[in-house]
Amino acid sequence: MNCPGCQSTAVEQGFDKLHGGEVLLDVCHACHGVWFDAQESPQLSSTGVLQLFRQMHGKRSARTELVHSLKCPRCPAALTRTHDMVRGNRFQYFRCPSAHGRFVTFFQFLREKGIVRSLTAKELTELKKHAQRLQCSDCGGPISLHQDSACPSCHAPLSILDPAAVGMTLEDAKKAAAVAGAVLAPAVAAQILMDTLQMEGFYRTIDGQAQQLASVLGTGPAPAGDQHRVESTLEAVETGIDLIDLGMDAFFSLVGSIGDLF
Numbered sequence: 001m002n003c004p005g006c007q008s009t010a011v012e013q014g015f016d017k018l019h020g021g022e023v024l025l026d027v028c029h030a031c032h033g034v035w036f037d038a039q040e041s042p043q044l045s046s047t048g049v050l051q052l053f054r055q056m057h058g059k060r061s062a063r064t065e066l067v068h069s070l071k072c073p074r075c076p077a078a079l080t081r082t083h084d085m086v087r088g089n090r091f092q093y094f095r096c097p098s099a100h101g102r103f104v105t106f107f108q109f110l111r112e113k114g115i116v117r118s119l120t121a122k123e124l125t126e127l128k129k130h131a132q133r134l135q136c137s138d139c140g141g142p143i144s145l146h147q148d149s150a151c152p153s154c155h156a157p158l159s160i161l162d163p164a165a166v167g168m169t170l171e172d173a174k175k176a177a178a179v180a181g182a183v184l185a186p187a188v189a190a191q192i193l194m195d196t197l198q199m200e201g202f203y204r205t206i207d208g209q210a211q212q213l214a215s216v217l218g219t220g221p222a223p224a225g226d227q228h229r230v231e232s233t234l235e236a237v238e239t240g241i242d243l244i245d246l247g248m249d250a251f252f253s254l255v256g257s258i259g260d261l262f
């Protein structure tokens, strides 16, 4: 299927469904979007949500911009931009007027599931001490913290992964896996995760990236010799730091070190 968001080829993949079975979703790594056929989104289990995390993680190279007018992949109709709110979290998606399904970016999906939340004014003030430039987690555009408190191009609010929500999703997935007889990460994982993903953890990471850059530019101590880290640091500084990417990195470095979840 061609991705309705950017017309690249989307890959159909199976994800765990509530009460067993699989939900087939069309995932696009070019624009970080997902096409849900009618009723597929509410059917994803917690494990399915985490599987989608894994699919999206590490494939967030330069993002293809969304086309101006999105078309339904199942009929000739144009998709309608729709705003919605769940538990105080605003999000948007594009739906087919004939109810064939909807297209949502990964970032908006996380907002819908309550897994990311907007930064508080206090967090924003603190963040400005550590970073000047962010990358929008939705469209990939630059956000200057001096002027903007939301993305100037797509208006997505500055958001971070909500550690409590990620922890709960992890706990739910663990319970489901225990019922199914699978071996999963120990209970302590969710708690450590919550500690790691708190804002202090973000600041340490952001400061770490700034230090790495200083060493790359020859204004600080030599880098640890990890070429990949140096490259990703340079890339992060050029485009700005993506707070959701940072959260995902923290999440996978943690669950990866405790054991393979899936």
Ligand SMILES: [Zn+2]
Binding pocket: 003, 004, 005, 006, 007, 008, 028, 029, 030, 031, 032, 033, 064
């Ligand atoms: Zn796409």
Ligand SMILES: [Zn+2]
Binding pocket: 072, 073, 074, 075, 076, 077, 096, 097, 098, 099, 100, 101
């Ligand atoms: Zn349609």
Ligand SMILES: [Zn+2]
Binding pocket: 136, 137, 138, 139, 140, 141, 151, 152, 153, 154, 155, 156
């Ligand atoms: Zn944006």
